Amino acid sequence: MDSPSDLFGRQSSLISPFVLYPDPSTALDLPRHLTPSGGGHGAPYPGANPSYPLIHHLLQPGGAPMRSGGELHLDRYNMEEEGMEEEEEEEEGMGGRLVGVGGKRLSGDALEADWSYDMMRVKRLRLESLDKGDGEIGLEEEEEEEEKRRRSAERGNREKGREGRRREREELKEQLEEARGRLKALQEKVWKAFGERPAQEEEKRWTGGEQEEDEEVGEIDDLSLPFIPSSPHFQGIARRDRKARDHEKRSEEQRNANGGGEVLLEGVLERAAVWMGCGVVRGEWERFGGEQKFAQALKQELGSAVARVIDRVLRLYTQNEPLPPSIHPFTLAPSPYQEQSEALPLITRRPDNRRNHLLPLNNHPNIRTKNPLLPPHPFPPLCQPHHHTHPALLPPSSCHKDSSPFLPPSSCPLPLPLLHYTMQQLFTRSLSHLHPLHKGNPFLPHLTPSSSSSHPSFPPLAVMEGLDRLDGGLQHHHERDGGMRGGGRDGGMDSGMYLGPGSISFFFGGGEGLSPCHLKKAKLMFFYARYPSSNTLKTYFPDVKFNRCVTSQLIKWFSNFREFFYIQMERFARQAARDGAPCLGREGREPPLRLGRDTELYRILNMHYNKSNDYQVPDRFVEIAELALREFYTAIQTGRDSDPCWKKSIYKIVCKLDSPVPDSFRLPGCPMG
DNA sequence: GTATTTCCTG
C-alpha cells in the first residue's frame, strides 16, 4: 500500500511534458464539462484524478489498481482536463500500445497478469527474431516447440504456426511503428510550440555538441542499468535494444534535425520501456527492489529531463533574444497578467513614498516575519486616513519585495502553478542563468522598459512568491507523506515528486490551474467576500479553467481564510475581554473595539491577506472585522461562548456581510499586476 | 448523492 505508485497518486498528467506549453490558439477554447467521478465527503479533490497515459501503467508495478478518493479509476482515465483530450487520446493510444502489446488498455485486477503476459509475448517475439538472426539466445520453451514441430513433421501445421507468429510479429511491428509515429507527432507538436531550433545550434550539437549528448545518454543509461535484471538474456537484450534504439534515435534525429528535447523525451520513454521490458515479471520486479528503485529512477529521470528541457529552452531563449512572444515558452498561453497594470483603471497606485513612512511597530510576540527578504519593518502602518482610495496599489516593484532578488521587477505573476519546491528550484536555477545580473539587485535599473516589454511576462516567477511557505510546507509534506504514504522508509521517493493537485498538470499543459497569483487574488478578494459562491469565483477568476478540483481548491482557500479570520477575531476578542481593554484602538475616545489601522489585529489581518501590502484594505473590511470582533467579544463577555454552537451565529452574521467585489477583480490575473 | 462548511491535524 505504500508503493511508490501511491506517491504519484495525486499527480496530474505527469507525462504531459509532451504538451508542455499548449498551443495558444487552442489553450483557451472549448467550454468544459465537469466530469462526474465519485468523490464525496472528505475528498476535497475527488476529481483530481490524474491522467497519465504513458506512465500510468508504469506507476503500478505490482499491478495495484490506482485509487482515488476511495474509488477505482481503472476503466477510464479521468478526462477532467478535457482540453487535453485530443492530446491525451494520442498519448493514451501510444502508451497503451507501448505497454499492452495488443494495444489494449490494461486495467483492473487483470492488469498484472495481462501486463506480464503481454510483455512475455513481446519478449518471446523479440527473442525469436534474435534467434533467427545470430542464434544467440533461445528459450527452452521455444526449442521444445520447435522440436515438437519437427517431430510432427506436419509441414502444413508448422507453416500455419509460423504464419501466425509472423502475423503477430508484423502486427506488433505495425503497432510499434504507429506508436513511434504518434510519439514523433507529439514531439513535433512540442517543438512547434517551442519554436524551431536554430540551425547553428543543431550543427553544434552534431559536431562539438555530440559529446554532451553522449554524456547524457550515458548518464541516463547508467541510471537505468540497475533495473535490468542481471540475467544474461536480459542484459543482452537490453544492451542490444538500447544500442539499436540509440542508433535509430540518432539517425532519426539527424534526419529531423529537431533538437535535444526529442532525445530527452524519447529517452525517458524508451528507458521506461526498458524497465518494463526487463522488470515486469513480478518476481524480478521484487527481486530488484523494483518499486523503490523504479520510483527513484523515475523521479530522477523526470527531474533531469525536465531540468534539461528547461535549461535548453532557456539557453535557446537567451541566445535568440528577443523571441517573438508567440514562441516564448512561458507566454504561449496568453498571459493576462502582463497587461494588468495598464488594464485596471480602478486600481490606483499608492504613492511610492508610502513605503518610506515606516513607523515602529509594536513588537507583538505572535507576529512572525518569516521572510528574510522582507524589510525589518515590513508593515507600513496603514493608519493614514488619507490613503483610503480603494482599491489601491503599490507600484510594480512592490511585487518583488518578497520575491527572489534576481527577478526583474515588472515580472509579476504569470499564472504559474503552485509548483512544487523542486520544480521551483529548477526554474530558479534556470532563470538565474538567464538573469545573472539581477542577482542582488531587485530593482534592476538596467532592465530597460523595452527589454522587459519584449518579454513582458518572462520571469514566471510569481512562483517565487510564497517560496518560504512552500519550503516550510515541503518538510511538512515530507513528514506526512513519509508517514502516510511511504511509511517513512521510502528510500528514493521523498516528496520531491509530490505535487499538489493541479500543479504539475497546470505546468505541463493544464494551462489554467491555480497559481500563487490566484492565491494572492483570492486573499484580496476575501476583503470583499468571505463566502463567495462558486459562481462568484468563476466570475472573478476568468482565467482559471474551472473543474471540480480547482473549484474545491478555491473554496478551500476561502475556507482557510475564514478560519484564520475567525481565529484572530476570537483571539483578540478574548484578549480584550481578559485585559478589560475593549478599546483596541490607541485613542481612548474611539468607540469600543474599533479596529484602528494601527492595531495589531489589523496588522495581522493585513499581513495575512495582503502580504506584499500592495492593496489598501477596504474600509468595509475593517468595519466587518470590527463587527465580528464585537460579536465575539460580547459573546465571550456574556458567557455565550460556553455554548458549543456559539460561533455559528457569528458566522451567520459575517456571512451576510459580503459586499460586491470590485470589477477590477473580474479581469484575469492579479488585481495588483 | 453532491457540494459546501467547519473542525482538526500537521
Added chain:
DNA sequence: CAGGAAATAC
C-alpha cells in the same frame, strides 16, 4: 495552507 473527517445544506 492542505488533507481529511464529519456535519450540514441542497
